[in-house]
Amino acid sequence: MQAKNKNQATDADVPTFIEALEDPQQKQDSLALLTMMEEITAEPARMWGPGIIGFGRYHYRYESGREGDFMRVGFSPRKGKLALYIIPGFEPFSAILQKLGKHSTGKSCLYIKSLSAVDQQALKELLHASVLEMERRYPRQ
Template identity: 55%
Template sequence: MAENKTKPTNVSAAKFIDALEDPQQKKDCKQLSKMMRAATGERAVMWGPSIVGFGTHHYKYESGREGDIMMVGFAPRKGQISLYLTCDIQQMAPLLEKLGKHKTGKGCLYIKRLADVDLDVLSEMIERGIEEVENSHSKSG
């Protein structure tokens, strides 16, 4: 069975964020880091070379594939920030409608800058994503 490519590293998440070239993205990532740390109670850990993650979640699919991944996290990308909420993002449709300017992928939320979204709604989405992970973990464990 294939092993996860995205794993926690010993690289400093704070140094990674401080090294970002775009001043607005750096500011937004620092704020996201504070939000996610408050929501999880966990410190930031680099997952691979470019994802800042918080907490750990062990998953197991019906196929037998299993592994560990962060509960929530984000990655600064060119022109946007990818947010990983480790849940079915489409289940949050009512919150997405109130969030503001964004795009979605299968399990990701993409924003250009935090000023484009309602931070209270984003905080609620982060907390719901964590709850979903914790509830699924308690059911499978």
């Protein structure tokens, strides 16, 4: 039997989740990211699992046969940092990352301390490029 993805889309309320954040800076940054990502994706925000705010949806199928749905882009306010989900990874975006400012990356996660610690235009450029790459790889049905 195929295991279910840990982070599924839920009906939890995004504004309620953001309002419950204890750190005022994370609350402010989350509201700004919410607006930024809604504008870039033209998609409404939706909770994925208990702590990820995602935008859009795509269906994937691996060669192993595993398949599922996930957000096209999103973010999660975590203790001491923001995690932004750049699903295609970072290889195609190295030039943009050089302009971004202080950050670190995982496979598909961009970690920043706060929005004020990075170049906002570079971040918007990265998010837009990521959404376009997802559209190329997984066209909307």
